[in-house]
Amino acid sequence: MIVNMSEGATEEQIQHVIERIKECGFQAHVIRGVERTIIGAVGNQGRRGELEALQAAPGVAALVPISQPFKLVGRELRKDRTVVDVGGVKIGGEHYVVIAGPCSVETRSQILEAARGVRRAGAHLLRGGAYKPRTSPYDFQGLGVEALEFLREAREETGLPIVTEVMSTEDVSLVSEYADMLQVGARNMQNFPLLRRLAKAERPVLLKRGPSATVKEWLLAAEYLLSGGNTNVVLCERGIKGFDPELRNTFDLAAIALAKEYTHLPIIADPSHGTGRRSVIAAMSRAAIAAGADGLMVEVHPCPERALSDGQQSLDLPTFTKLMEEMDQPARTPATVNA
């Protein structure tokens, strides 16, 4: 941590900061510049949290953190990349995986039809919401345990492991009985009681990025899971809040490339929520893999225009099948150089 003193800071204020740094367990290194003094707090035995309050000390202009705030998710401590096994499917390895299925489980036939269809098209895991976080209390809130039963049946028939969202600490045990992977939705990325409970769950966790979370905040949310004991964590970029109302979110693919520098955890991308617009999902799926994503999560519905949620961003089965076929077609080749 660097303490940047203000230009008019007095010697007394500088000494006060030096003492506080020592009190918090760090060493203080002072650089006296022409215009202002800066003080480095060095050490790894200190209490960083307390140091931050120095921003409120007299004569302090700003604090500048130097080291990363996360530990277990970082690549310093663990050099090789984590591979997460979800019911036999490996996420984070040499190949990318595709999680597909409807936003919500609506009926038995809907989820079975979806499961068969995405299986046939080549998907590796099945998604489907039993408990749905909905902006309005008047919207469909999910079928709950009935949906979990249908998902289990879909897995039995298709062999696809199940990924489904858990919204509440109270549901973790129940959902774990049915699901192969527990999803934390974007709105719950910083629901810390839920993260602490999932750190003790026996299932891998898919942690979506919150719509206004920085990459560091996202990794610190994952740190709750790892520090609590669950190392089977996959991150998912699903778009951040943006200013252009034409797309539901701004799909932040560079955050995937950046986060992969910082963490050993696998990262997948959700172009359905990331854009909210069916017509661009194929292009953005290819772009996400090119950006380094370890997989995709795509919303697929047998009849999007009758979906009880997210119809506008769901692919129908023929479109999803076409997407899977074209995922690996060679990209456009470069123009020959003007010789």
Added chain:
Amino acid sequence: MIVNMSEGATEEQIQHVIERIKECGFQAHVIRGVERTIIGAVGNQGRRGELEALQAAPGVAALVPISQPFKLVGRELRKDRTVVDVGGVKIGGEHYVVIAGPCSVETRSQILEAARGVRRAGAHLLRGGAYKPRTSPYDFQGLGVEALEFLREAREETGLPIVTEVMSTEDVSLVSEYADMLQVGARNMQNFPLLRRLAKAERPVLLKRGPSATVKEWLLAAEYLLSGGNTNVVLCERGIKGFDPELRNTFDLAAIALAKEYTHLPIIADPSHGTGRRSVIAAMSRAAIAAGADGLMVEVHPCPERALSDGQQSLDLPTFTKLMEEMDQPARTPATVNA
């Protein structure tokens, strides 16, 4: 709801949309323009949620909502403004109120000192966190029930009603025994299980705006509380995520003015989180009241530079006392007109 058909939409696609509108319980009104056709879905018996999936129907360019999605929080149903009574203090009435206190309850003496100080300066309610949502798992997470005991003691001594955050459904009963008002933090604004539980709580709720929530999303979160049975809800603007790293958030005062047009609920403002910078809190407190806020929530700590959280944005007691004294000093007067 208006369905905006794409330019090339066929007659068959138009008819299909008309039929779906009727199936969902609405009447369809068609306007055939020169370039494109639009179809209005009219009625109040229909299922709006299902209608939204029409965005996925062939030939549909976009759906445009016409009416507001919220009901009970809106001013159409309730013309007069709600006044919420918190332990005898009225929020939303003729006068504004000030909630003050430290971010976290750290020790018995810290919270008692803070309570006495803010009481003396003229605050109406005491804030203090017992359960703290912290970005990093390595930061101070709150004292829990011990903090609640200290808060109770502070109330007994000062008479100030207590506002404190509840993060988990499991804590609602316990916290309700101690607190006069239950706060939902910004990161939990769309924690729907928590909102559903608080809708059944016997305490008023302070609902903070999420950092990327639109005004409508915020009001729909409040709708969860009202539709579940709790009408004692106060909203709190606390800053949204912005692009300028110099301030912690962008303090969105116009959202208060806008939200007051839409809802009868009281709205207060939190300039401490809204800016994250002590030096601008006094100015932004006055600005918030001028913008129409029904009150303020201000972080005050006896010794900000030793605070275990939010020290950089906490006022010390002398500064808070000065703020309270100067809140109602006449604003600058206008220049005389150049005659």
Added chain:
Amino acid sequence: MIVNMSEGATEEQIQHVIERIKECGFQAHVIRGVERTIIGAVGNQGRRGELEALQAAPGVAALVPISQPFKLVGRELRKDRTVVDVGGVKIGGEHYVVIAGPCSVETRSQILEAARGVRRAGAHLLRGGAYKPRTSPYDFQGLGVEALEFLREAREETGLPIVTEVMSTEDVSLVSEYADMLQVGARNMQNFPLLRRLAKAERPVLLKRGPSATVKEWLLAAEYLLSGGNTNVVLCERGIKGFDPELRNTFDLAAIALAKEYTHLPIIADPSHGTGRRSVIAAMSRAAIAAGADGLMVEVHPCPERALSDGQQSLDLPTFTKLMEEMDQPARTPATVNA
């Protein structure tokens, strides 16, 4: 400037950075921490611009600027606040001023009616666009020199000094003949040839903040004017791009409070563009003054629903008159403390 070396930086890389710092004219101070080394570049004779490229040197994790990048606009060099005289009206002094008038000058009678009306209501300066920056080439682009003639007539009749936008270096001389203050629109905040030309103009400049400009970028744009020779500069906050489509912009009043800490220049606020919504302009005008603004710029049109631009955010004359009357009514008083 602090150079934060990456954890794995070699001694050779550290030495290389030290040498480059010296080459650029600074002294290098090294702090060797447990995990990483940081190097402070100290001095005021160095070439800061060249130093920034060190971010590309091997072993460098990040560069952290310590001192502010602006000089002449800053309060270090000039402690007392600048007061700008615009045709006899002082901006930045003890009292606030109000600039009012239509977005565009549309006809002679429209601008004269507007000028008389805002004068009567108590405005201090008249605004009106002769050259209009419009998002679409098919929208009204302003009357040009004809509008300038009408503005001159309006000044002669009402005595109100004229503020009008200049979009092009080529128009500066001409517009200076008619106007008392030259406005740089938000979209031109970083039009550097225009700023360089205005630095040589004989009129004060009103510099609007760009919709995605940080406070530092805004102040650096003003630095172009001051360093080029024009010290009569007034800044204007007019809203930044935000994610909620309900308001045209996010009106960033805390930026005014922050910018006033950094600069001695006067700052006014434009609630018309800042919100884009007539119904909240009165509240946000009072809030802006409470936040510390030195004045307001308000769009007023004799008949907003027939305005050729910005009708939705223009006040009619009776509403503007009411705003002016109520600007200084006492804000709501605080509740009495629960005794």
Added chain:
Amino acid sequence: MIVNMSEGATEEQIQHVIERIKECGFQAHVIRGVERTIIGAVGNQGRRGELEALQAAPGVAALVPISQPFKLVGRELRKDRTVVDVGGVKIGGEHYVVIAGPCSVETRSQILEAARGVRRAGAHLLRGGAYKPRTSPYDFQGLGVEALEFLREAREETGLPIVTEVMSTEDVSLVSEYADMLQVGARNMQNFPLLRRLAKAERPVLLKRGPSATVKEWLLAAEYLLSGGNTNVVLCERGIKGFDPELRNTFDLAAIALAKEYTHLPIIADPSHGTGRRSVIAAMSRAAIAAGADGLMVEVHPCPERALSDGQQSLDLPTFTKLMEEMDQPARTPATVNA
């Protein structure tokens, strides 16, 4: 255009809006709903600009545009995609192109070395700034005409056509003598006098997206060029302002996919400005092509750590060469399905 009346709108207000719609040259279609009335303005002979002011008419809640505001850039009028020829290199055709070179032309040897290097690596066009828009007046502002001479020499030696920025109407003729393509920088996207001048230039234009421009605003800026007579326009996505300070901008690849639905113009991507971070440029280059970009613009400098601008985001020649070699390596293949 749809006029959405407020719930309490009177019959008189409704009639007034109907009359205004007719006055503006449109037909009015009224839909009377249960809660509110909406009025469609239909026709293509009307004056849309004037209609927008109806937002200010009494009883009007909101205006909702139905048709796109742009014309010549749109795909309705021109179904096949535009291919722009820049000195013999085709942008927008079957293959993608790469524009590479330093941010600024700094010396003769620097630009010649860069030109040779990027040519050898397979780039199709050379970039290099002669006139530089810089946030601070104290930063390197470009060599001007001397740089243009060096660029000409580089083209003569390597055969690479030249792309360089023009910042001012006054420079258009001169720069056109040297450059094969004129770049409009992001900060000038809505510099309308410059756009109008470039509409008459004899060179193709590269129009960068402004950091806070919506896709529609970007296309309307291009509409200035086409409607003024220059149809040789290439768009360039270069990142929008975002909230995470770790990357310079948020690289918005979905905007490319969306814009390609709306316009027939070619679109390229600039991962250097789009991210501001060398380490992610290769991944984001591949992602941009996968998202549908017609080409790339990449900053390359012989010695990034000594660059006078943008060193932190410039690739050195070996890294750029590697990027070019790996652009078309097969993406990761999908995992085999769990059978």
